[in-house]
Structures are given as structure tokens and as C-alpha cells.
Amino acid sequence: ERQAERETKMEERLDERQEKFCENFTSRVKDMESKLTERKGKFVDRKEKRVDYLDENRDTRDNMLTDKREGQDARRNAWYEKLETAADTDEKKAAVAEFKKTVEAAVETRRDSLNTAVDAFRKSVDAAATEQKENRAGGVDTFAAIVAVALNQVKTDCAAGKDAETIRSAFQSSLKSARDSLQSERKEGEKLGIVIKDLAETKKVAIQSALDAFKETLSKAKIDLKAAFGTGEVK
Numbered sequence: 001e002r003q004a005e006r007e008t009k010m011e012e013r014l015d016e017r018q019e020k021f022c023e024n025f026t027s028r029v030k031d032m033e034s035k036l037t038e039r040k041g042k043f044v045d046r047k048e049k050r051v052d053y054l055d056e057n058r059d060t061r062d063n064m065l066t067d068k069r070e071g072q073d074a075r076r077n078a079w080y081e082k083l084e085t086a087a088d089t090d091e092k093k094a095a096v097a098e099f100k101k102t103v104e105a106a107v108e109t110r111r112d113s114l115n116t117a118v119d120a121f122r123k124s125v126d127a128a129a130t131e132q133k134e135n136r137a138g139g140v141d142t143f144a145a146i147v148a149v150a151l152n153q154v155k156t157d158c159a160a161g162k163d164a165e166t167i168r169s170a171f172q173s174s175l176k177s178a179r180d181s182l183q184s185e186r187k188e189g190e191k192l193g194i195v196i197k198d199l200a201e202t203k204k205v206a207i208q209s210a211l212d213a214f215k216e217t218l219s220k221a222k223i224d225l226k227a228a229f230g231t232g233e234v235k
Contacts, residue, residue, distance in 0.1 A: 021168065022158035032151065036144050054129075058122065069111070076103065086229070095228030099221050106217040113210035121203040128195045143182040150174035 080100050087093040150171050157167045 021164035022154075025154055025158065025167075032147070036147060039140070039144075072107075076107070083225075092228050095225050099225045102221045103218060106214050106221075110210050110214040113213075114207055117203045117206035117210070120206075121199050124199050125196055128192055128199075132192045139182050139184070143178045146174060146178035146181065150178070 080096070083096045083099070084093070087096045153174070154167055154171050157170070
């Protein structure tokens with residue numbers, strides 16, 4: 001009889017524990033769901049801010065490049081004027097005209113090459129960043145979906161009167177799975193920095209190649225001009 005009483009009390013305590021767990025859990029569900037919604041909202045905000053920053057940074061660089069090129073144009077034109085003033089023979093005038101034509105063509109080629117390198121870099125960065133965003137967004141959605149399923153399962157298990165420890169263990173296991181999935185996506189996102197670094201190196205090589213080609217063309221053009229003007233007359 002005493003054994004029966006002990007078993008009855010034990011069952012009552014288990015029932016109370018299970019009921020208390022389910023009551024506490026139910027009160028926490030809304031809070032957990034709210035935090036999930038908040039987390040997704042913050043993720044979207046961060047994405048938008050990164051895009052805005054990237055656009056602003058590019059606009060600033062483009063404006064600086066435009067100003068720099070305008071300054072270069074002004075200096076070249078002043079240089080041409082000095083050469084034209086110094087050209088006191090038809091041969092020298094023809095040499096200056098040819099020099100100007102060669103240099104301007106080289107400048108255009110250099111700028112086109114630089115523009116192509118920068119555009120290719122930006123498009124590749126955008127593509128890589130978009131892929132990362134989609135993966136991260138998918139990771140957040142997957143995390144939220146796993147947690148949502150786990151929350152509903154707890155509700156179902158509580159309604160079915162399952163053991164509290166079993167319910168808790170299953171829920172914690174689901175949460176761990178959700179966190180592991182999200183962490184895996186974050187690690188994949190860290191690779192973006194490496195991708196951008198490689199793309200930047202490719203851009204750097206392309207730009208340096210364009211600059212070297214321009215310098216070589218300019219050097220040869222100067223040699224031809226000096227031949228017409230005489231050594232020392234052209235700087």
C-alpha cells in the first residue's frame with residue numbers, strides 16, 4: 001500500500017513538473033517568436049545598410065577619379081600648348097601633332113582598360129555579395145523554420161502529456177540543430193572576404209598592365225618627338 005502511495009505521489013510530481021514546464025514554455029513561446037522576427041528584421045536592415053554604404057563609397061571613388069582625370073587633361077593640354085609654341089618648323093609642328101594624337105589615344109586606351117577592370121571587379125563583388133546574402137537569408141529562414149517546427153512540436157507534446165524531460169531534450173536538440181545550421185552559413189559568408197581579396201588582386205594586375213602599356217607608348221612617343229625637336233628640347 002505504501003509502495004502504491006509513493007508511486008502515486010511520484011506520478012503526481014511528474015505530472016506537476018510536466019504541467020509547469022508546459023505552462024512556462026507556453027508563456028515563453030511568444031517571446032521567442034518575437035525575438036526571431038526581430039533577428040530577421042535586423043538582418044534585413046544590415047543588408048540594406050551594407051548596400052547603401054557600398055553605393056556611396058563607389059560614388060565617392062568615381063567622383064574622385066573624374067576630378068583626377070580632369071586635372072590630368074588640363075595638364076596635358078597645357079603641355080601640348082608649350083610644345084606647339086616651341087615648334088618653329090613644319091617638321092616640329094607635324095611631330096607635335098603626331099605626339100598629341102599618340103598620347104591621347106594611349107590615354108583613352110588606358111582609361112578604357114582601367115574602367116573595364118573596375119567594372120569587372122565591381123560586378124564580380126556584387127555577384128559574390130548577392131550570393132552570400134542569399135545564403136545568409138536562407139540560413140536565417142532555415143533557422144527560423146527549424147525553431148518554429150520545434151516550438152509547435154513542444155505544444156503538441158505538451159498537449160499529449162509527454163514527459164517534460166523528453167520534451168525539453170527534443171527541443172534543445174532542435175535548437176542546437178538550428179544554431180549549427182546558422183553557424184555553418186556564417187562560416188560560408190566569411191569566405192566573401194577571401195573572394196574579394198582575390199578579385200582586388202586581379203583588378204590590380206589589370207590596372208598595372210594598362211599603366212605599363214601607357215608608359216611604354218608615352219616613352220616611345222617622346223623619343224620620336226625628341227628626334228624632331230632635338231635632344232633636350234622635350235621634357
